[in-house]
Amino acid sequence: MKGMILGIVAAGTMAAQIVSGPVMGYVVDGAARMRPLNGMPGAGHVGAAMREGVRDSWGELALLDDGTAMRGGQVLEGQWGTLQPGAFLDETGRSVLVVGERVAPWRLALPERALAVRVSVSGERVLALLADESLTAWTAGGKAEWRMAASVWWAVAFAGERAMAYDPAAHSLLWLDGAGGTTLLRKLDGEGGRHLLAVDRAGKYAVLLGDRALVVPVAGGEVRAVEVPAGSERLESVHGGRAFLLTRDPGRPLWVLDPEREAPLLVIPALSVETGGQK
Numbered sequence: 208m209k210g211m212i213l214g215i216v217a218a219g220t221m222a223a224q225i226v227s228g229p230v231m232g233y234v235v236d237g238a239a240r241m242r243p244l245n246g247m248p249g250a251g252h253v254g255a256a257m258r259e260g261v262r263d264s265w266g267e268l269a270l271l272d273d274g275t276a277m278r279g280g281q282v283l284e285g286q287w288g289t290l291q292p293g294a295f296l297d298e299t300g301r302s303v304l305v306v307g308e309r310v311a312p313w314r315l316a317l318p319e320r321a322l323a324v325r326v327s328v329s330g331e332r333v334l335a336l337l338a339d340e341s342l343t344a345w346t347a348g349g350k351a352e353w354r355m356a357a358s359v360w361w362a363v364a365f366a367g368e369r370a371m372a373y374d375p376a377a378h379s380l381l382w383l384d385g386a387g388g389t390t391l392l393r394k395l396d397g398e399g400g401r402h403l404l405a406v407d408r409a410g411k412y413a414v415l416l417g418d419r420a421l422v423v424p425v426a427g428g429e430v431r432a433v434e435v436p437a438g439s440e441r442l443e444s445v446h447g448g449r450a451f452l453l454t455r456d457p458g459r460p461l462w463v464l465d466p467e468r469e470a471p472l473l474v475i476p477a478l479s480v481e482t483g484g485q486k
Contacts, residue, residue, distance in 0.1 A: 232445035233257075233264040234457045241269055242457060244445065244475070253457055253475065263290045265443060268306060270295065278306055285314075292443075293326025294333070305333055310347050317343070327365040328408070334363045334370055334383075344370065344383070353386045362404035362415070366425065371406060373415060375399035380413055380423060393423055395430060403441065408448020412466035416442050416453070422466045433471055436462050 231244040240256035241264050258280075260272045269277040274286035276295045285304055287295035295304040300320035306312045307330010319337040326333055332352075333345040342357035362373040363383075370383035371392070378399035381389040393413075403416040406425070415421040420433040439453040439462065450465040450473075461475040 229447070231450075231463075232266065232443055232452050233269070234452075234455050234461065235261050235264055236457050239272060244452075244461070253461075265290055265292055268293070268295075276304060278312070283312055291324045293330065294324040296321060296324065300338075303333070303335070305330055305347070307331060313347055313349070315345055315349050322359055323363060325363050325365055327368045327370075329368060332365070332368060332370070334365070336361055336363060342372070342383075360401050362402050364404045364406050364413070366406040366410040366413070369410075371404065371413065373402055373404045375401065392425070393430075395421065395423070405442035405444065405451055407450075407466060408444065414442055414451060414464065414466060416440075420453075420464055422464075422471065431471075433464065435464070435472070436460070 233241050233243055235241050239259060239261050241258045241261040242256055243254040245254050258269065261269050262272050263270045267279045268290060270287060270290040271277065274288065276283040276285060276287050283304060283306070287304065288298040289296045293306055296302070301317045303315040303317060303321065303324055304312055305315055305326055307326055307328065309329040310331055315333060317335055317337065319339045321335045322338055323336040324333065331347045335343045335345070336357060336359070337343060340357060340359050341354055342361060342363065343354045344352040346352055358376065360375045364371050372381045372383055374381055376399060378395045378397065380392040380395070382392050384390050400417055404413065406413050411425055413423040413425055415423065416435070416439060420435050422431040422433060435453055438456070441453065441455065443452040445452045445463065449467065450463050453462040453464055463473040463475070465471050465473060
């Protein structure tokens with residue numbers, strides 16, 4: 208495990224925070240306080256609490272207990288019920304606040320309740336898997352691109368601005384093309400089932416998370432199966448989109464999957480939330 212264990216050093220407060228390196232991502236501790244993961248795999252630490260009353264965070268986005276949406280510490284318009292990658296949903300699951308890198312936050316009204324929403328890096332494209340088992344694609348401003356039959360078990364993601372889906376019935380990865388057509392990217396061995404899907408920022412690897420993690424080279428190559436710890440329930444992009452945070456409770460070891468590494472699982476030792484990480 209040497210070289211795979213990330214040390215813990217306490218960071219400063221939000222008012223006078225000292226960060227020695229980039230922020231990999233964020234976690235919410237048991238006291239609803241958001242903490243940064245500073246540095247990078249191999250030389251990282253969990254920082255001190257930045258904000259209290261946080262229900263969930265995803266990258267620089269945060270949803271507070273009162274329904275307030277925030278990006279990078281700035282309050283966004285509206286009250287929201289849930290947070291998904293790049294999007295806030297209201298309590299009905301039909302009104303979406305989309306947040307990307309190249310466009311101002313914009314609202315999208317869905318025809319049915321969303322089970323899953325994914326936003327492209329730019330924020331200009333949205334995929335929504337709806338409760339009526341259809342998959343819809345939208346562009347900024349709320350223009351519908353297409354709608355197609357799918358399954359509530361489908362997982363969707365973006366590789367840059369290009370849309371990708373996982374079909375559990377066929378245990379296959381698909382590119383989503385044009386007016387809802389699909390092109391087979393990869394037929395996977397074994398059984399299908401419910402998975403989460405994400406793609407690294409460079410578009411080199413797709414990761415499917417179920418009972419295990421499958422690391423799939425997009426351009427071809429061997430698919431690797433990786434055993435993951437109990438409690439692995441999300442694929443949150445960290446370290447500039449190169450790796451994925453699998454677990455979120457800083458009171459337990461935090462697990463990070465880096466698809467570029469031969470031994471892809473990294474672990475950040477548990478944070479002592481009672482002392483703010485100070486030993």
